[in-house]
Amino acid sequence: MDNITHSLIGAVLGQAGLKRLSGMGMPTLIIAANIPDIDAACFFWLEGQEHLGFRRGITHGPIALLLLPLALTAIMIAYDRWQARKGTRPRERLPVRFVPLYLLALIGTISHPFFDWLNNYGIRLLEPFSSRWFYGDSLFIIDVWMWTGLGLSYWISRRRERARRTDWRRPALFGLAALATYVLMNMAISTIAERMIRTQLLSAGVTPTLVVASPPPLLFWQRDVFWRNDERYGRGKVNLLGDSDVDSIGNSTGMNDALIQAAVGKDSSAAAFLFWARMPFAYRDGGNLVIGDQRFSDELAAGRFSIAIPLTASGPAQRQAGQ
Incomplete structure (x- = not known):
């Protein structure tokens, strides 16, 4: 899912009462709900479509889901102590405790791969133990209905909290229940x-x-x-x-073209694309063999989720215009 959705999920979990477990609870939940996406930095060192074969892998797997919350907890505790030394630590902040804060970081981090799994882009939940891709096929990667529901439940909860009402957690709890219902409904629709x-x-x-x-x-x-x-x-x-x-x-899928296998052996971008592609198809276009994925075959997505291999197979795979 997009990072707005992940952030809203972390915020609503906090407003459901989890943020009261420890000082720095709310920022920890929100950051943790996004932290597996640190693999997005791969755009800086990977070329072509190699990022498709790297994203949603090692930082979304079981080892990262234990170590990333640990690193985040250490950073948040260090920040709290740094503020205390400078005299800028907010007086109303609750005591920061390692075990509850790590638990919050763990909950937020685990929420991320679960919601990523719900769309059909793919996620390697068992990396580095297995490179198998998993797909939920239930939600679009940007879901405005989720934005609206989560945003409203957070806003109403915060208003009640600021007004010192004792029922300030209730809108967030209702929002989480509505979210679970919405997810289950969409899973059923996809199955049908x-x-x-x-x-x-x-x-x-x-x-x-x-x-x-x-x-x-x-x-x-x-x-x-x-x-x-x-x-x-x-x-x-x-x-x-x-x-x-x-x-x-x-x-015709066109995947029987001998050039495809030749290119995979010579070009890392082509290999990464086919490693990621769930429903690949290929066709000849002028001097190139274009490989795409059915899931992202519309015109707006074609430039980003496709790769063109020179028919000579003598050089590296080239991106299509617009990639």
């Missing part, structure tokens, strides 16, 4: 959409090996659904409030 498209394909005499639901922005009651088998790929659309349809003919 995938089953509907699979049934339609089988009725048309097509046996898919993979069917993936993709939530669109805003319209959570709809799903774009991608399907593929060893030779062909296509897409469908499911609208729980309207009609559904599917292209049962599709297009």
Whole structure:
């Protein structure tokens, strides 16, 4: 998910009462909810599409989920002590205690891969023990409905807290309950959409090996659904409030082109892209072999989530224009 969503989740967890466990509780929860994304710095040292094969891996795995909260806790305690020495530590701040603060950092950090798992970009939850990708296929990476619900519950909770009302935690608890309901509902919608498209394909005499639901922005009651088998790929659309349809003919995946394997052996960007790609397809375009991923095949995404390999396979893979 985007970092606004992660931050709101940390903030609402704090307003649900967790921030009272220790001084520095609220900033710790918010920072922890974002800290696995320190792997975004890979853009500075990786070239081409190599970042796709690095992101959402080692910093989202079990070792990082234990060590990152520990490092954050140490930093927050050091900051609190530094403020105390300077005489700038807020008087109203609760005592900062290691064990409760580490627990808050752990909760915030673990929330991050869980919500990342809910979209279809992919996450390697077991890295470095396994490089297997996991996908929830339930939420769009930027969900305005989550922004609205979490933002309102946080705002109402803070207003009540400032007014010294004893029920200030209640809006945040309600917001978390609503969030859980929304997530479960979207998981169910994706499951239904995938089953509907699979049934339609089988009725048309097509046996898919993979069917993936993709939530669109805003319209959570709809799903774009991608399907593929060893030779062909296509897409469908499911609208729980309207009609559904599917292209049962599709297009050739093009993944049998010998140039692809040759390029993977010669170019790290091509290897990283195919390591990340869940539903790859390829086609020849002029002097290049273009490889994309069905999940991000729309025109707006094509420039970022595709790679072009020279047909000679003698040089490194080149990005498409706009990447």
